[in-house]
Amino acid sequence: MLAIYGTSGLMYRGPIEDLRRVLPSLRSARLRPLATEVDRPDFADSGFRVPARRDGDGDHGGGAALPRTAAVAVQTYGEVQRPTVPRQPLQRVQDVMSRTVVTVRSDLSVGQGWRALAECGVGQAPVLDADGRLVGLLTRAELLSLDHLPRPEDNALVWRAFLAQPLSQVMITPVPGVTADTLLRRLALALLATGLPGLPVVDEAAALIGFVSRSDILKAVVHDPPLDLWAG
Template sequence: MTASVHDESSTMFHVYGVGGRLYSGGAENLPVVPVQRLERLSSVQNFMVDERPPEEPAAPAPQRSALGHDAVAAYGQAASPQFAPTRLPRVAAQFMSTVVVTVQADATLEQAAAWMAREHVGQAPVIDERQQLVGMLGRAQIVAGAADPEQAVRSAMLSPVPAALPETDVHLVAKALLQTDLPGLPVVDGDGRLCGFIARGDLLRVLADEPALEVWA
């Protein structure tokens, strides 16, 4: 499957808050959500930094023997489209989790924390009584609100919160996560309904398997 190329100026993200949709557009203008930073996120961000040493000047090309010529020809045949490997996931719909653990905005922090622990998730989209995305709740917000566990989730959650669309390119999702410092990104359809979730682990698994160089024509 050949993935299409998306312009960052097109609508790849929405931002939702308690007042509904607040923004639609590309990653370059995505509003920054204030996030209580977790130490583990810092290590993930550092892991994604390109630390390859600068390239050294190329050595003179050796004289190509007849055997070398045959090897190059064989490589060219292997690199033809019929031998190319299956494309890795390129858009959110291909690597998002479609079973999404959510919490209700009117639940208490204690209830939300118990539910998230039972489902083994560290962050969850928050939805209101209309099942619309209004925020995100993570471990940092639960810890910050521990002094008042009976407070409503809506008073402790991160809001507004960005959400990707199913057709958003994987690299734009990575850019949005780094820009907002969120631990994950909800995915909504064209009508604003929650249809998936992308955790940093989902994204790292995709990017870790991506070839470092564009080998295939």
């Protein structure tokens, strides 16, 4: 199930498959495909270490000994095939979403919104109004859009005015929200249709309960297989 929220409240609720049909009637000048950054895997936190090769490693005359690095790889693969924790297929948004969400208020300035993204190390954040309702999405890509930024040669006062304007001038609105039980393949359809880097996750009462991004999906594929993928 998909719902689309704007500054006036709920604008649409229905199947994700209808998004391509509904979106053109809701599209604003600020809702467009965005260039996003992709998180690079942090191998330092993965727990995997490849010992340095030492003199004498490898073939000692027996003819069949594996190099040490290859042996480590084989052992690691075997451990993956026999996980100590039971695994289950990742099928729905709730299996991969982030439940701790960085949000910003719509009454903040552009400068304050930018600082919030930078301090929390995120590329996007749902925007909530004074009553805590979802009204938009703030993204780093949108803040850096040439449609919004003053020109480099503009006076410093122009840049100060840009940073002082409300987030409502640069946030993406309306913004879709998905429920936690949405199938991942349908989430992927919504991301492709909107070009957004991620979507807020809401409950049946439209309360924000999480966020799911492209990075969440990629990290799940890397760290928490199996993920069933079907072509058709």
